[in-house]
Amino acid sequence: MGSPVYIQIHNEIKKAIEAGKWSVGDRIPSERELAVQFHVSRMTLRQAIQTLVEEGILERFVGSGTFVANQKVQEKMSGVTGFTDLMLAQGKQPSSKTISYHVMSPSLSEIEKLKLKDDAQVLRMERVRYGDDVPISFEVATIPLEIVEGLSKQEVSESLYRTLETKKGVMPGHAKQMVSASTASERIAEYLDIKRGDAILRLRQISYLQDGRPFEYVRTQYVGERFEFVLEK
Amino acid sequence: MGSPVYIQIHNEIKKAIEAGKWSVGDRIPSERELAVQFHVSRMTLRQAIQTLVEEGILERFVGSGTFVANQKVQEKMSGVTGFTDLMLAQGKQPSSKTISYHVMSPSLSEIEKLKLKDDAQVLRMERVRYGDDVPISFEVATIPLEIVEGLSKQEVSESLYRTLETKKGVMPGHAKQMVSASTASERIAEYLDIKRGDAILRLRQISYLQDGRPFEYVRTQYVGERFEFVLEK
DNA sequence: ATTATATACTGGTATAGACCATGTTGCAAG
DNA sequence: CTTGCAACATGGTCTATACCAGTATATAAT
Known part of the structure; x- marks a missing residue:
């Protein structure tokens, strides 16, 4: 396992909560107990708890203990979740057609956005996305090759987010999105x-893992007439 | 005196930056050096740095050092703050020209979005917004009359958010935004x-007070070439 | 039974060391 | 002068321990 111990513990505790081991309002074992259970020092255990507190999953009270907070599931999905879930949430059947799928050397822009080393290779995909068989968007996704090593084309294409969680144990963290408007070129119009x-x-999105490493750079062109981006803040 | 050591150090470093000891982009001394200077352990010093990083005042890079960050005031503002602060945050001089300013009966759409009673009146403003004297957007803002009762036209036009806080003691809470794309009509193109x-x-925004009452419905058309919407999640 | 008090337990702060991976730099080899 | 590499510096992680200030609870005094 590559990730730091405290991230691993963070993930285990998070999964345990999601699995129902503790419910909202429950007190979880004390830091000292958990430190023993996970065979780490209390300081390291505290670091794991800290990240969960920052995510709003846990709450701490001196003298009382650490408790499962009442999750506000809300908008945090808006950026980091993929097209598939977005469509499903709106009751539309998602599908997509892959236009191209190549390993190549990154562009300067991609090197910058993904913080790549000069010799790094990337996977670049072009896809048209449909909702109920109506074209919604054309997107170009660039992913560092090291991120998708060992994954099949299907796993990368279908639901990269889920695959990364399941197969690699890494969790998407935050994302930075830049939204602007333009008009369709001949090629894009055809697609x-x-x-x-x-x-x-136009939506440019850089997605980061929880450790801050960028893992995906996507440039999407949505049909203005067929798409609306909803945000709550 | 009561506060923990790492908070005191946090304050001292923050003051030093504000006093100009280090400028944006400057590297501050290493953790090990600062730990000696402040007569604390490196872990404690790190805690002080950590709080400053979380505030966006410092940035850390392994192998390189810790640097004074260029304050990004941006995103959390993006929704609930107005145009004025948005422009100022980007170093542009905001200005605006009011096209119309009328009290009238609301449209069906406005009644729905602002949850108005049937007989309620609204204030509707049309404005062109400029950044450094370049037109950035055309917006139509609708506000329930009861919200702006007793406020001058200037107070409403200039900075509604600040005025509401100061004069009425009510604080904007969250906002819902819907983003889409279209092309300019003849009239808008001229403006x-x-x-x-x-x-x-296109941005449609409904802003709510902290008690959940909607207080503003704004439809904005931004020039695609001159505006980019940045979000972080 | 109620109230006071002592005790155990909780998270918060702080120490002094250690090792790691990465970024920087200066020196040696070409 | 450029290139490659070794040495160094930096932040990131981790340990084992200690004491503090709040909270909860069992115990003792009323």
């Missing part, structure tokens, strides 16, 4: 079944 | 000094 010059909502 | 058909980023 999206619209006319050249029609309105396009 | 924004672009061509008909140019890309427009």
Whole structure:
């Protein structure tokens, strides 16, 4: 396992809570107890708890203990969740067509956004996304090769987020999104079944793992007429 | 005196930065050096640095050092704060021209979004917003009349958020935003000094007070070429 | 039974060391 | 002068321990 011990413990505790070992309001064992259970020092255990507190999953009270907080599930999905869940949440059947799928040397922009080493290779995918068989977006996704090593094309294409959690034990953290507007080029218009010059909502998203490493850079062009981005803040 | 040592150190470093001892981009002494200077262990010193990093005042890079960050005031503002602060945060001089300013009966859409009673009146403003004298957006803002009762036109136009806090003691809470893309109509293109058909980023925003009452409904059309919406999640 | 008090337990702070992976730098080899 | 590499510096992680200030609980005094 590559990740630090406290991240591993963080993940184990999080899973235990999700699995129902403790419910909202329950007190979890004390730091000293957990430190023994996980065979680490209390300071390390505290670091794991700290990250869970920062995520709002746990609450601490001196003298009383550490408790499971009442999760506010809300908007945090908006950025970090993928297209698939987004469509399903709106009752639409998601599908996609892969236009290209190549390993290549990254562009300067990709090197910068993904903080790549000069000699790093990336996987670049172009896809058209559909909701109920209507084209919704054209996207170009770039992923450092080291992230997807050992994963099949299907695993990467279908649901990268879920695959990363399951197979690699790494969890997406935050994401940075830049939204702007433009108009469709001839090529994109063809893919999206619209006319050249029609309105396009552009979304550039850099997704980061919990340790801060960027793992995906996606540039998406949404059909303006068919897509709306909802945010709560 | 009562506060923990790491908070005291936090304050001292923060003051030193504000006093100009280090500027944005400067590297501050290493953790080991500072630990000696402040007569504390490195772990304690790290805790002080940690709080400053969380506040966005410092940035850390392994192998390189710890640096004074260029304050990104940005994102949490993005929704609930107004245009004025948004521009100022990006170092641009905000200004605006009011196109219209009328009290009227609300449209059906406005009644729904602002949860108005049937006989309620609203204030509707149309404005063009500029950053450094370049047109950035055209917006239509609708506010229930009861919210702005007793406020001058200037107070409403200039910075509604600040005025509400100061004069009425109510604080904006969350906001819901819907983002989409379209192209400019003839009228809007003229206001924004672009061509008909140019890309427009549309933002519809409903802002709520902390008690959950909606107090503002704004529809903004941003010039696609001149505006980018940055989000972090 | 109620109230006071002592005790045990909790998370919060702090220490002094250690090792690691990565970034920087200066020196040696070409 | 450039290149490659070794030495060094830096933040990141981790240990084992200690004491503190709050909270909860069992115990003793009323």
